[in-house]
Amino acid sequence: MSPTFAAENKLEKFQTDTSVIAVERGVDTFMNACHGCHSLKYVHYRDLARFGIDKERIATWRGDSTLDSAMTSLLSDEAALQSFGKVPPDLSMIVMAREGGASYVFAYLTGYYLTPEGMTSNHLFPLTKMPDALEISTATDSVKRSEIMEQAHDIVSFLSWAADPQKAERESLGYYVIGYLIILTVLLYNVKLQVWSKLKT
């Protein structure tokens, strides 16, 4: 959209997979790799159930929290400030809140590398305070790397769903509405033709 991030134009187009299976894998990886620090305060565990993920599976993620509670992290803001100097952002809307959307988040997650000095850095966001949670910067063999890419893909798919959970419902309703409007407009056009054909010149 806006031209702030020149890099975003080069981002590979991310193909979101919002099938229940992919999102479920994404939640699982998210809960292990991200949820320690990052909250999803606008997403509730019940939303996952409504989306179609098995309740028993959800129970393994939510621990003592109820099904109605938000997916907030256990890390307090104070503790986060002490360890990172920054409160990790809430990720409920992260895919919508970045230019480039899902493609940006994916490129960011997989953009970690080791500098010649042995420091971890990120291609997309060199000043980031977030550690390389998926450990892609130290993964050298290609099998491991492609595994991590898969994980990142699942996480981003899940986050895409989390930022726009009604997308599927919205689009399916959209087909009906547009279909209806096409029929209505064709009818109105024909009535218009007939009415105007009566006009005496």
Next chain:
Amino acid sequence: MAEYDDLDDTGRRDFLLKVTTVVTGAGAVAASIPFVASMNPSAELLAKANTEVDLSDIPVGGMHTVAWQGKPIFILHRTPESIKAMEATNGGLKPEQDSDRVKKPEWLVVIGVCTHMGCVPNKEGPGWTCHCHGSQYDDSGRVLRGPAPNNLEVPPYRFIADNKIMIGQA
């Protein structure tokens, strides 16, 4: 001004116009659904539609009031005498068996909203009195004196443990 010539109406135009009118009307009705639906309780409130209550700290003869869906729920731990008295009668204006109104005789669970105009009755002696218009209920929540037309309503609930109930799910 040129006039609209509607004398030589063909049947086809009538038909087309009728179909279009019906389709337009149906669309307008369908379009009102989201607006009306948006005024119903949100998913968040529906999720809070169930209230779990721990009964263990209510003493015999004591009453607790808990909120369920924004309404007060009276939970009365009835004494054996009270149970006996209630089982002996069928109430007053709206006769009903006590056993139909409880799941366990020592626990009475009713919605604490007077069936007359929606005030919250006060616990006074055995039973309740509504101070708005003077209706009286017994220890089974049955109306003894008007103007209330009905017995206090029993909410859907079930025992999820010996000392725990879930209000909202029958």
Next chain:
Amino acid sequence: MANKIIAWIDHRFPLTSFIKHELTGYPTPRNLSYWWNFGFLAGIVLMLQVLTGLFLAMHYKPDAAMAFDSIQHIMRDVNYGWLLRFMHSTGASAFFLVIYIHMARTLYYGSYRAPRELMWWTGQGLLLLLMATAFMGYLLPWGQMSFWGATVITNLFRATPFIGDQVVVWLRGDYAVGDDTLTRFFALHYLFPFLIIGAVVIHLVALHSVRSSNPSGIDLADKDNIPFHPYYTIKDFYGLGVFLMAYFLVVFFFPHSVLEPANNIPANPLITPDHIVPEWYFLPFYAILRAVPNMVGGVVAMGLSVIVFAFMPFLDRSRIPGGGRYRPVYRIMFYLFILDILVLGYVGYVPPTSKTIIIGQVATFIYFGSFILLPFISKAEDKWLFKRGLPPKILALIASEEQEIAKRGKR
């Protein structure tokens, strides 16, 4: 029974005659093109905005601590809340699009000419009200773009002579945009549509007194008018069907295209986003603001760029009706002006560089230059066209217009 009720009302209130004279039987030029659909569409979009806004207001919380959360509540928990919200956010853009096309049509066909100056000016007032309403509504989601947009725009009032700083504080109710600003913007965002509806009524009363313009640019003889119903009711509804298809295509499939990503981050008074841009409908004016290197000058230029349209009835000195339809030079000017606005829009969108600043300044000169030169160009064009000899069709139009004016004078 129904007849009796109507008769009873008619005895006390001019119901039937009003409908007959102002709605069904309202005489309308028969030669209107589809460009004349947009006034009706603007009215429909206004109703859509009022309706969706009303239902959104039932769930929204105008409090800095809760506003962002309440939008998420609407989007995620309220039944069809996402639909109401996307209809409202898309509707804002649709409103401006429809209004801009409506204005462009008026400019192209010279519909602002006598006797329709009041139509043009009430329309101008409506545009200002619409801009104010849209601007205040944009603060309500309380995202980063909301916050910083409101900060920048309220800061424009620093250009007020002598008491600029006080005016800004007064507008905000705080030293920076804050909770009080949000609450008052919500109150005014709810109020302004009533003002808009009032102004629309005036616009329509004016319309029914001077009657619709038409592509020929003159008042047509009686025989060339047709009753509004059924001809234009059905034509307007057909246009509405086409419009709704485009509108709902965005609402259901690309709703995020009219929302800035940064507005999905809650407002933070301590961090400005890297790139703040106004909504697309303000971009050309924003570019003019940035083109002037002086703060007060920029604000004045931006204000003028909106107001200047009001002078069109005086600036256009041509005697030939129909605007761009019969006047080649005016037509070229019109298209160049539209192009210039698009360039300004682009310049307003990209982050300023030395190159875009120059382009913006040139485009700003062309923008105002078009208005300043119009009296001379239109006069010269007139002279040239008359000297060249007008086609008989246009001469006939001018003659018939003169007759109409004379007839009206006698009445």
